[in-house]
Amino acid sequence: MRETRFIHIFILILLLAFPFRVNSQEVPGPDENIPFLITFGPEGRVTSWGDDDFSQTFFFTIPKDYKDPFYIRIYDADIGGKTDELNNFWDTRMQYSVYGGKGCYTDPDAKGINPTGNYKSGTLLATRTFGMDNKLDERWFTFGPFNPADGEYYPKFSSNVFKIICDGISGDDGNLYKYFLSRRPDANVPIQGANAFTYEYTFRMWNNNDTSFVSHIYPYIDSGCIYIKQRNFDWDNDGDFVVVSVERKGQSLPLSGEDQWTESRMPILDAEIGKSLDFRFYKKKGDLVKNNNVVISVENQYGENLQFFSAPIGGVPVYKPRIKVIPKK
Amino acid sequence: MRRHITYTAVIFIILLTFPAGLRGQAKGAFEVYRMPELSSGSDDMAPVIMSDGILFCSNRKVNPFLTKKNLEGIRLYGLYFAPFNEEGKPGKPVLFAPNLAKDANIGPASVTSDGNTLYFTRNYLEGKKLKKTDSNKLGIFTAKRNGSQWTDIQPFEYNDPAYNLSYPFVSADGRYLFFSSDMPGTLGKYDIFMCENADGKWTKPVNLGNTVNSEAAELYPFLHSSGRLYFASDRPGGFGGLDIWYTRLAFGSWTRPVLLDEPINSKADDFAFYAVQGSYEGYFSSNRRKDGDDIYRFATTIIRWSVCDTLKKNNYCYEFIDENALKNDTMDTKFRWEWTFGDGAKADGVTSEHCYTGPGVYDISLDIVNLITGGIEKRQASYQLEITDVEQPVISSPDMIKAGEALVLNAAETNLPGMDVARYYWNFGDETASSGLEVSKVYTLPGKYNIQLIVSSKPGAGGVVREVCVCKDIEVTANGN
Secondary structure, X not given: OHHHHHHHHHHHHHHHHOOOOOOOOEEOOOOOOOOEXXXXXXXXXXXXXXXXXXXXXXXXXXXXXXXXXXXXXXXXXXXXXXXXXXXXXXXXEEEEEEEEOOXXXXXXXXXXXXXXXXXXXXXXXXXXXXXXXXXXXXXXXXXXXXXXXXXXXXXXXXXEEEEXXXXXXXXXOEEEEEEEEEOOOOOOOOOOOXXXXXXXXXXXXXXXXXXXXXXXXXXXXXXXXXEEEEEXXXXXXXXXXXXXXXXXXXXXXXXXXXXXXEEEEEEOOHHHOOOEOEEEEEOOOOOOOOOOEEEEEEEXXXXXXXXXXXXXXXXXXXXXXXXXXXXOO | OOOOOOOOOHHHHOOOOOOEOOOOOOOOOEEEEXXXXXXXXXXXXXXXXXXXXXXXXXXXXXXXXXXXXXXXXXXXXXXXXXXXXXXXOEOOXXXXXXXXXXXOOEEEEEEOOOXXXXXXXXXXXXXXXXXXXXXXXXXXXXXXXXXOEEEEEEEOOOOOXXXXXXXXXXXXXXXXXXXXXXXXXXXXXXXXXXXXXXXXXXXXXXXXXOOOOXXXXXXXXXXXXXXXXXXXXXXXXXXXXXXXXXXXXXXXXXXXXXXXXXXXXXXXXXXXXXXXXXXXXXXXXXXXXXXXXXXXXXXXXXXXXXXXXXXXXXXXXXXEEEHHHHOOOOOOEOEEEEEEOOOXXXXXXXXXXXXXXXXXXXXXXXXXXXXXXOOEEEEEEEEEEEEOOOOEOOOEOOOEEEOOOEEEEEOOOOEOOOOOXXXXXXXXXXXXXXXXXXXXXXXXXXXXXXXXXXXXXXXXXXXXXXXXXXXXXXXXXXXXX
């Protein structure tokens, strides 16, 4: 068991360390097909818009061998204009903060799914608060430069880890945005071998009533995992939630209704250990569920939250049938 | 010392001869040879195997100075035992248990399977001088083994000095006792009767009925482990004199007796058939050499494999499984598995079944349909299935037929690639055989017959002949006619 765990850690290190294997610093990632991240202003603590805690944390991993300055870029950082979600009038302020240094990732509160305790652990490297700002509407804002050495080195990943938190400060509008970890301040140039992950994903579904619009997230199944428990919030019963892996084809899991949590457990197969699952979210055909914002997290049998990597560890899992032919007697 | 001895054995009946006729048994099924080691120049007959030797009866001369004869001047019969030597052949016969009879004929005997009880034929009266007018018929007696001695001689409870009861045979399981008698209830000269063992007592003798017993004499009953009851009879329809016939129980009735073929039967008297239980070799007696009765050994010449493969059915039906999908025992899926079997047929399901029409190479592919989007993921997996017929001789025939009807057996579908067949040999399971690609067989008795088809190749390199055997059971039912 211990040996198996080491093997999986080794594989994970390899995947994180070798840049030609993992190369996505766009959040949401291209394999996820998610249009936007979303965080709402906390006024009134209204969760029915699709945000349970008005805060979202992402981590970036930068291979230890990468020494050059880098930047964290935010698309449509302001709250207002074309791509955000208006609630009466634009009055929302949103704070983005970048953390590095010791504890920015390893502090237990940092790995939680709720913005409580010391979730802002580590060293604050940069922060800025945005309201309505037409100059940033549908444009990129850049944090940095940052020195990779200012992150928290995490041996298991062989990477320096940085954290970015988007907190709703005031107001009640929805902030739609994306991130990009870039080598350059004025363009999105990826860092080879870097990746991004979160423990709780709050995102916007496609505004479409076409089942061909499928969003994915990829929880990584570490060694020792026997079963997982997924929790999703405010899905408005919008379509289907199915799981695909190398040995699992389209197992259905339940989706939540309006302003509700739903959870379910699913046993993990041996072949799924050390790989990613493909959580697929198909939009509902028929009546359009417009501006559907949703939340999802996954934990193992110990209650430990699992990471959703923007670039799935082990690649996008592909189901492979195995045909067995038995003569009839 | 003249004694009035009425020894109603075969020697008194053999003079009666009837027209003989051949029956439909294949000739040459057995080879027979006289056993000189048991022959004396006198009459030697009715051998049975008893533990480590052969027990038989004979009227041979044992004392050059004293000869005991019956009233007709024929030497008295005694029991003799010839122990098997190291090679399994009978050695020099010695007089067996002289205490069983004193100045009387003692004849055919039967031993229980535990070897502890001897049933034998003997004159009722012994050790007495008899007048010519005295009657001294044959009865059945028993003796118990006591070490090397046979003691406690007891008469059979249904003995009656007014009638002959002779040639006892106890079945291997000890349940039945057969004998011949002219006791009341006899249909002909001598009939075969049967008693059943009920809690250690023999039930009242029952005549086997007019299917088995005729107006002639039926003698020397012997029940083989195959279920056949062999006996000798001088009834019409035989080869001449006494011949050996067999019958068996089918559906509670004894079947019409079947005549054994030459060379076991002959124009002379052939009787006292005894086969080793579980095989088709044994002994019988005959006076075909015209110099008295001799003991003969017989063995089948028909080829029959002791281990023969059962005819296997070609299988063209298969179950197709996506093993990975089956791992999710509670899977509620939004996908459909679509199988294409390579012969134009299709089916849905994580598991599916399909039967092909014959051998061939088939490309199986598996598409997976997304039930949410309707999209088809083509050829997610593929499999090449090669179906071949079983390499074996093939017996083509009905599984059931009525007695008396012709059963046609055909080997044309034999599938033995690379084998240059020289002969198709058929063993019909009733000690008859034939050869040929297609043969016909008529069973006269109902029952289940195990048919063997033995295919031999022409000699290959080094003169090696390859042989393969398959077998098949045929049910022969009674013909209502």
